[in-house]
Amino acid sequence: MEYLGLYPVWYEPGIGSGWIVGLIATVHVLFSHTAVGAAIFFAYLATQAYRRDQPELLEFIKKYGLFLLIFSYVLGSITGPGIWYSTTVASPRGISALIHSFVWKWATEWVFFVIEVVGVYMIIYLVGKVDRATHLRISIIFGLASYGTMLIIIGILSFMMWPGKPEWFVDGGYLNGFYGANTFAQLAMRTAFMFTMTAVVGGIVAGAIKDAAFKREITRKLALLGMAATVAGGLLFQWYMNTLPETAEVIAENRLPAWFGLSLVATLSGIFAWFAVTWLQPRLLTPAIASGMTVAVLVFGLWPEEVARESLRKPYVAGQYVYSNQVIARDVPGLGIESEIPLIERRGFLPSQVFVPDRLRQVNPHNALEAGHSLALTTCSNCHSLSPTGMRPLARYFGGNTDVAMIKTYLQGALGTGNTIYMPHIPLNDAEAYALARFIASLSSAAAPRVAAANLAANPTTDPEE
Ligand code: HEC
Incomplete structure (x- = not known):
């Protein structure tokens, strides 16, 4: 695989x-x-x-x-x-x-x-x-x-x-x-x-x-x-x-x-x-x-x-081919490197990542928030802080928007097409875009920081053993 x-x-x-x-x-x-x-x-x-x-x-x-x-x-x-x-x-x-x-x-x-x-x-x-x-x-x-x-x-x-x-x-x-x-x-x-x-x-x-x-x-x-x-x-x-x-x-x-x-x-x-x-x-x-x-x-x-x-x-973080979120953005034949975007488009982000708990690989109504959190960590957190402070806080960048459908449309439009010149091309299928939108919306609602923190504590997202 x-x-x-x-x-x-x-x-x-x-x-x-x-x-x-x-x-x-x-x-x-x-x-x-x-x-x-x-x-x-x-x-x-x-x-x-x-x-x-x-x-x-x-x-x-x-x-x-x-x-x-x-x-x-x-x-x-x-x-x-x-x-x-x-x-x-x-x-x-x-x-x-x-x-x-x-x-x-x-x-x-x-x-x-x-x-x-x-x-x-x-x-x-x-x-x-x-x-x-x-x-x-x-x-x-x-x-x-x-x-x-x-x-x-x-x-x-x-x-x-x-x-x-x-x-x-x-x-x-x-x-x-x-x-x-x-x-x-x-x-x-x-x-x-x-x-x-x-x-x-x-x-x-x-x-x-x-x-x-x-x-x-x-x-x-x-x-x-x-x-x-x-x-x-x-x-x-x-x-x-x-x-x-x-x-x-x-x-x-x-x-x-x-x-x-x-x-x-x-x-x-x-x-x-x-x-x-x-x-x-x-x-x-x-x-x-x-x-x-x-x-x-x-x-x-x-x-x-x-x-x-x-x-x-x-x-990019380096050489106009490594995105800040670590995904390889383009083919570099000189180094024998291939773009990872086609793989993400084909298989989705969560199923093709090694360090993701198995239970999050497919989004369902029970794990959507958690899966969204995992997606935010891998795809956005290198450039956007997930808490209210720090580097380009994600919640602030969505202006407090809690409309999941709207956020999902933005994600699939601005990021899914690769048309935003200063952000990586991040292809998200419907389920993953929904999960990420849920998580982002939760950041903007009042209880957000607690939900996010609780998620983080209960869910060592990066542990492959889980
Ligand atoms: C490579 C770094 C990078 C990554 C990764 C990244 N962004 Fe951004 N994002 C930026 C920059 C740079 C800006 C805009 C400029 C600023 O104000 O600094 C921005 C702006 C935004 C904005 C403001 C509206 C706009 O279109 O300018 C939103 C919303 C946003 N990002 C959401 C996201 C989400 C959601 C993710 C993850 C799925 C993400 N970004 C991943 C760098 C990144």
């Missing part, structure tokens, strides 16, 4: 698995981008220090480097595997798609990362212990290796959005997949913003410098870096948006909140103003204020950006 290759669903009530991935990823981006930007900034400072004989710049490298050892390297190394773990359970087939295409790229990235981690210790602890030329060389290798990690990861991130060339679907081949339409735009934009983060976080260290003249010098360097990077980032963002696939444009125009563009401009202007102020009045820079700014960048800059990137990728 044919089955869909779906794994059990990881569902977090109240938030949704997507947001957990998003939270970990957003924090990780702050740690990692700051570190890469700092590595390159350090190479520049080291060059200046040796050329102009300004050993105090090495002192700053040492201080900021030590700070980053905890801030970026320890915390980054905790959140990095956190991303692996959470994405693997939230989106096993998305991760599988990436691994099958890029396993050696990842191995390469890891080699660069090892050089980076060794490098950060070396530039901190070898200041004054090795000759200048050697230290400078180490700083430059450290900078390049750090940027190497970024280069590779962006190729992979850009593949998630859109595989490089259309031939990739037919012929495979990682170069075809790796250099996507938005690889370089994304790389350029992130490069700019990583310097913004390096400059903001660097303020935490610079703010603590006692010597007023030295503090002014470092603060101004950071402020100049930050202002240039922020302006460049804003411009490069425009370029990046222009490279997005057509579906992403439709979502960007119709589905991102109206305030998204405005809040982005406001955030960038705020950051720019902050750098301008610290350039004019370096005395105002204190570790506490700089920490506050770092948090602001995280909340008003990175979080919306990561959420938007996730939205713009819809309905």
Whole structure:
């Protein structure tokens, strides 16, 4: 018998698995981008220090480097595997798609990362212990290796959005997949913003410098870096948006909140103003204020950006062929992969899934609600929270509608035909559409959360033994 290759669903009530991935990823981006930007900034400072004989710049490298050892390297190394773990359970087939295409790229990235981690210790602890030329060389290798990690990861991130060339679907081949339409735009934009983060976080260290003249010098360097990077980032963002696939444009125009563009401009202007102020009045820079700014960048800059990137990728999680709900959307001869849509149309969702209790495989009046719950978990919960809060709560998206027939018509129309550009094609036969509609209607009625919770407790939907 044919089955869909779906794994059990990881569902977090109240938030949704997507947001957990998003939270970990957003924090990780702050740690990692700051570190890469700092590595390159350090190479520049080291060059200046040796050329102009300004050993105090090495002192700053040492201080900021030590700070980053905890801030970026320890915390980054905790959140990095956190991303692996959470994405693997939230989106096993998305991760599988990436691994099958890029396993050696990842191995390469890891080699660069090892050089980076060794490098950060070396530039901190070898200041004054090795000759200048050697230290400078180490700083430059450290900078390049750090940027190497970024280069590779962006190729992979850009593949998630859109595989490089259309031939990739037919012929495979990682170069075809790796250099996507938005690889370089994304790389350029992130490069700019990583310097913004390096400059903001660097303020935490610079703010603590006692010597007023030295503090002014470092603060101004950071402020100049930050202002240039922020302006460049804003411009490069425009370029990046222009490279997005057509579906992403439709979502960007119709589905991102109206305030998204405005809040982005406001955030960038705020950051720019902050750098301008610290350039004019370096005395105002204190570790506490700089920490506050770092948090602001995280909340008003990175979080919306990561959420938007996730939205713009819809309905896919990877490579325009794995839907966010893990169903394979199309044939990819290059990888020997076939679309699963025909199988679902032929056999229905519930009978063709491995991790569904036998009693739910055929919908009947007694199990309809439960079967609908199971369907919602597999087909919708990756993008819509089933509870009232979290990521795109399903009940809210139906506007409190409790008319089962109407919901069923919507499901079979909008989702069953695959015509909604930002949602997967989800073919549902009459019985399954009815079951799902029942469940959705129950979410909107007052008792809904209790029914849903009770269902969940009484029914470990993902247990094949039942
Ligand atoms: C790939 C992720 C994804 C999946 C899976 C998904 N949706 Fe959506 N859905 C979206 C996005 C994205 C939007 C719209 C944009 C927004 O506001 O963020 C949306 C919007 C909606 C809306 C609002 C009306 C509309 O047509 O825009 C409804 C209703 C809806 N989804 C129902 C469902 C149901 C029911 C399921 C499961 C059977 C489902 N969705 C599965 C991503 C998804």
